[in-house]
Amino acid sequence: MSQNKVTIGMLKDKKEKNQKITMLTAYDYPTARLVDEAGIDTILVGDSLGMVVLGYDSTVPVTMDEMLHHCRAVSRAVNRAFIIGDMPFMSYQAGIEEAIKNAGRFMKEAGCDSVKLEGGSEMAHVVEAIVRAGIPVCAHIGLTPQTATMLSGFKVQGKDAESARRLIQSAKDLENAGAFMIVMECIPDQLAKRITSELSIPTIGIGAGKHCDGQVLVYHDLVGLFERFTPKFVKQYINISPMIKEALLKYKEEVENGHFPGPEHTFVMQDEEAEKI
Numbered sequence: 275m276s277q278n279k280v281t282i283g284m285l286k287d288k289k290e291k292n293q294k295i296t297m298l299t300a301y302d303y304p305t306a307r308l309v310d311e312a313g314i315d316t317i318l319v320g321d322s323l324g325m326v327v328l329g330y331d332s333t334v335p336v337t338m339d340e341m342l343h344h345c346r347a348v349s350r351a352v353n354r355a356f357i358i359g360d361m362p363f364m365s366y367q368a369g370i371e372e373a374i375k376n377a378g379r380f381m382k383e384a385g386c387d388s389v390k391l392e393g394g395s396e397m398a399h400v401v402e403a404i405v406r407a408g409i410p411v412c413a414h415i416g417l418t419p420q421t422a423t424m425l426s427g428f429k430v431q432g433k434d435a436e437s438a439r440r441l442i443q444s445a446k447d448l449e450n451a452g453a454f455m456i457v458m459e460c461i462p463d464q465l466a467k468r469i470t471s472e473l474s475i476p477t478i479g480i481g482a483g484k485h486c487d488g489q490v491l492v493y494h495d496l497v498g499l500f501e502r503f504t505p506k507f508v509k510q511y512i513n514i515s516p517m518i519k520e521a522l523l524k525y526k527e528e529v530e531n532g533h534f535p536g537p538e539h540t541f542v543m544q545d546e547e548a549e550k551i
């Protein structure tokens with residue numbers, strides 16, 4: 275482990291000192307390097323890669339092999355950030371033994387520091403079993419994209435008092451089960467504030483307002499690389515797609531008109547050697 279590697283203790287410390295925790299997704303070596311060099315605390319190799327990198331319509335089709343492949347690329351790049359591997363749909367729901375084995379693969383085969391799984395109180399026993407096996411688990415409540423169909427689509431969760439109370443109970447059950455951190459997606463500001471104040475583990479918000487202990491965004495949303503749709507909670511810090519397209523068009527034009535490659539990109543041999551060919 276590198277000397278300045280972010281640890282679970284450091285993340286908990288940040289919550290206690292009221293210092294915000296930063297998290298971003300990354301799915302490949304060059305991006306993970308940039309995110310790590312920017313000093314982001316935690317990198318989530320999210321199953322969102324299914325949509326933003328692999329072109330699926332949802333996160334449901336993502337497989338263990340796809341997740342492990344991307345986690346390996348990320349862990350080869352990272353020195354400091356704490357890496358969380360996202361367990362794909364049906365890798366932890368069918369049985370405890372399978373859940374533990376799959377969670378273990380993220381650590382043993384892909385260099386992750388922990389795993390994340392979606393679900394509330396009903397998943398607490400799975401979290402407990404994986405933690406008991408020695409694998410740190412980050413929980414994920416609110417809008418859980420893997421089961422969005424059950425939630426009637428991609429909607430804000432916990433908007434009425436009854437569903438808000440259920441989410442508070444879920445957060446407490448997951449903390450009691452041993453989760454070291456909890457992602458809260460698309461829930462009202464007041465509810466996120468209440469959960470954050472009632473838990474001793476850090477909360478990370480995405481569409482959950484500013485009172486969470488930290489924030490996460492999908493990298494491709496932040497830099498403008500995913501154009502299919504942009505949720506309300508996304509802030510695009512740069513729109514890199516038009517810049518990339520401009521460069522690609524310029525390349526095409528220069529190849530077609532003979533301006534690329536120029537002499538500075540070309541290898542030459544001595545004239546007398548060339549004449550002997």
Ligand code: KIV
Nearest residue numbers: 299320321322457480
């Ligand atoms: O897969 C993912 O990127 C996530 C974040 C949106 C939290 O689960």
